[in-house]
Amino acid sequence: MVLSNDASALILTPIVYVLVTKLRLPVLPYLFACTFIADTASFLLPVSNPINIIILSRFPLDLLTFLRLLFLPSLVLIGINIGIFFLLYRKQLKGAFEIKRLPSAEQAVKHKAYFRYTCCVLAAVAFAYVIASATQFPLSLIALSGTVLLLIGGLCWKRTSLRETAKRISWSIFGFIAGMFIVVRAIEDTGLTTVFGNWLIHLSGGTSFGAVMVGTAGSALGTNLINNVPMAVVMISALGGIQHASPVIQHGFVAATMFGCDLGPNLTTVGSLATVLWLLILRQRNVDVSGLDYFKVGVVVTPLMLLAGALTMWLLL
């Protein structure tokens, strides 16, 4: 909710992997749970997903409207996600585990003062995110301030160094996102995104139900073809024409776009159809199973959740 979906998935997944391995439990159900729930809970708040921030920067929604349209659908989907996972993995989730296989809190926390400082900074950042969302203060400044404070703490307590931190940053993301904006801007200048947007608005039939369904389906499918960040950028460009529509339809499209881009990637492993096809070919050669397991879970869980979430959103418009 406050860590953002990618931070949750990237940070929590290895932690859960270590815990589950030490407890000698089957790993895959918990791995999938981490990834899926990171996306399912990624529209509880504007800061829960960078995609939300990208979309809201172009189509601002005040915090109350955002929460009205997306908070309850998110809770519904979290419940459905948990229920479906309990059903899918009911055999592997039977039995018990020995808690003594895990180290105690005293053994796990190696540096108490640094741990307390980090917890305080994260709590302050989470609180500041909510206030900033309510007052439309730039969220990037909050994130940057939190980062600087955490880095200062890490350097003071010698838990990290500038060189090590620089090595761990994925610099390619900045290039990728900048490149995406440039590519989409170029496509926009050809008029293609306007045609796409007009087609979406036409498909919606001018109704709020149509706006939510078309927005959700379009962004979810597109996310699985070209990844959610470029899809969000394409949708921002395509929905430029909705300013002439009624506020209800505008809100419907914006919320549905966030929803489809946030949840859609759960259908496949990396939000790319090419990867799915590659996995299917590997499976035919009896090479890789667990990637296909992700697809099999996604194809069962995600469409149901997209439909349930879209219906809930429409009812709240």
Added chain:
Amino acid sequence: MRVLCCLDGTNVEQVSKALRELWATQAPTLGILYVTDTGPRHDIGHIRERFLRSPSPHGPREHEMQQAEHAAAQDVLNEALHRLPNAETLQRQGRPEREIVNAAAEWRADLLILCPRAEYGGKPTIGPKSVGHVARFVLDHAPCPVLLLRPLAREQFPIDR
């Protein structure tokens, strides 16, 4: 006779019981094998790539994951050694189905013993889904005879004729 027993963390008791019953008089040369499945690590790598990160976590996190895997493997093998004290331990990392058949060939096993799937509680199952993909692969590709230790499920019989 050289018998290789494949452990999955939940089947030590079943395997040791079968060995006691099958070789009441002359004990074979025993090997116990545990394979750390690297599939979940690859899945974590895919997840990271989806978020445009490098495939493996860095530094301490990676080290913790390796330590946890090593500790779990040692745990399972030590538990088996309590029941099968004269067994030779083998530990591998990779895709379990492939490592099992390769280890069986390298170790020159005359018989491979494994269970259809890891059991985490509940009623034993019969039918098409009762044999997991690892056991199925081993049955198809093993370099020696395979003994599949199915759990007792007499209460589910007779099945429809």
